[in-house]
Amino acid sequence: DTAVSQTPKYLVTQMGNDKSIKCEQNLGHDTMYWYKQDSKKFLKIMFSYNNKELIINETVPNRFSPKSPDKAHLNLHINSLELGDSAVYFCASSPRVAGYEQYFGPGTRLTVT
Amino acid sequence: TQLLEQSPQFLSIQEGENLTVYCNSSSVFSSLQWYRQEPGEGPVLLVTVVTGGEVKKLKRLTFQFGDARKDSSLHITAAQTGDTGLYLCAGRGTSGTYKYIFGTGTRLKVLA
Numbered sequence: 001d002t003a004v005s006q007t008p009k010y011l012v013t014q015m016g017n018d019k020s021i022k023c024e025q026n027l028g029h030d031t032m033y034w035y036k037q038d039s040k041k042f043l044k045i046m047f048s049y050n051n052k053e054l055i056i057n058e059t060v061p062n063r064f065s066p067k068s069p070d071k072a073h074l075n076l077h078i079n080s081l082e083l084g085d086s087a088v089y090f091c092a093s094s095p096r097v098a099g100y101e102q103y104f105g106p107g108t109r110l111t112v113t
Numbered sequence: 114t115q116l117l118e119q120s121p122q123f124l125s126i127q128e129g130e131n132l133t134v135y136c137n138s139s140s141v142f143s144s145l146q147w148y149r150q151e152p153g154e155g156p157v158l159l160v161t162v163v164t165g166g167e168v169k170k171l172k173r174l175t176f177q178f179g180d181a182r183k184d185s186s187l188h189i190t191a192a193q194t195g196d197t198g199l200y201l202c203a204g205r206g207t208s209g210t211y212k213y214i215f216g217t218g219t220r221l222k223v224l225a
Contacts, residue, residue, distance in 0.1 A: 004155070035215075041199055043156070043215040056212050090155050097211045101146070104155025 003027050004105035006091050012111045013081055020077045021108045023091030031055075032074040033092040033102065034066060043090070049074055050097050081112045115140040117204055117216035125222045126192055134187045134219045136202035143207045145178055145185045150199040159187075192223045 004025045013019055025032065033056070034046040048056035049068040063079040074091060091105040120135045136145070144163040148156035160169050162178035162185065169176045173196075175188040185202055199220050203213040 031211075041150075041218045041220070043201060043203075043218075045212050045214075048211060050211075058212075092155070101158045101161065102156075102213070104157070106153070107155055 004091055004093055004103050006089075006105040006108050008108060009106065010109050010111075012113065014113055015081055015083060017081050018077070018079045019081060019110070020075055021089055021091075021110075023074045023076070023105055025072055025091075025093040025103070025105075027093055027095075027103060028072075029093040029095050029103070030071060031094045031097050031100075032068065032071070033094075034074065034076050035090040035092060035104075037088045037090060037107070039087070047074075047076075048097075055097060078110075081110075083112050086110055086112045115142075115204065115206055115214050117202055117214055119200075119202060119216040119219045121219060122217065123220050123222075125224065127224050128194055129191050132189050132192060132221070134189075134200055134221070136185045136187075136204075136216050138183050138204065140204070141182050141207050142204035143182070144205050145182075146203045146213065147176055147185070147187055148201045148203065150201060151197075156199075156201055189221075192221075194223050194225050197221060197223050 007022050031050045033048045037043045047066040052068045065077045068074045088107045090107045092102040094100040094102045117138045146161045147159045150156040160176045165180045165182045167178045173190045177186050202216040
C-alpha cells in the first residue's frame with residue numbers, strides 16, 4: 001500500500017563510485033520530483049518530471065542524471081560520487097504540475113566516505 | 114532568488130503550551146504549503162493556502178497566509194508530544210514556475 005517508495009533506504013559508498021536510487025509511486029500521479037535534504041534539514045528541489053518529460057532541472061552537477069522510464073518511476077543516477085553528495089534524497093509525486101500537494105517517499109540516506 | 118526564512122529555528126516547549134512558527138519572504142507567492150517531517154520519514158503535507166489573508170484550521174493547528182502573500186504563520190494550541198517534528202513551509206512563485214521553494218525549517222520538541 002506504500003504510496004511513494006524508494007530503494008535503497010540507506011546507501012554507503014566510497015568517493016568516485018557510481019550509484020542509483022530508485023523511486024516508484026502507485027498513486028497514478030503525473031509529476032515526480034527529486035529533492036536533496038542536507039545536514040541542516042534544508043530541502044532543495046533537484047529535478048521534476050511530468051509524464052516522463054523533464055520540466056525542472058535546477059543547478060545540479062551533471063554527475064546527477066534522472067531518468068523516468070514511465071510516469072510511475074523516477075530514478076536518480078549519480079556518477080563519481082563526492083563527499084558533498086552525502087545527504088538524504090527524497091522522491092515525491094503530485095497529481096499534476098504546480099500547486100498540488102506533494103507526497104514524499106521515506107528518503108534514501110546517502111553517505112559517501 | 115526566492116528565500117523563505119522560518120523562525121524560530123528551534124523550539125522546545127512543555128506539553129499544553131501554545132506556539133507560533135513564522136515563515137517570511139520578500140517575494141510574493143501564489144500558494145504556500147506547510148509540511149511536518151518526523152525523523153527518518155519524508156515530509157507530510159498539512160495544509161495549502163492560496164488566498165492572501167486566508168486562515169485554515171486543522172484541529173489544534175491554525176495556518177494563516179499573509180495579506181500580501183509574502184509570509185505565513187502556523188499556530189499550535191495546547192501542544193502535544195505528538196506535535197514534535199520538523200515543520201517546513203514551501204512557497205510557489207508567481208511567475209508560472211512549477212516548483213516549490215522550501216523554508217529553512219523549524220524543529221519543534223514538545224516535552225511531556
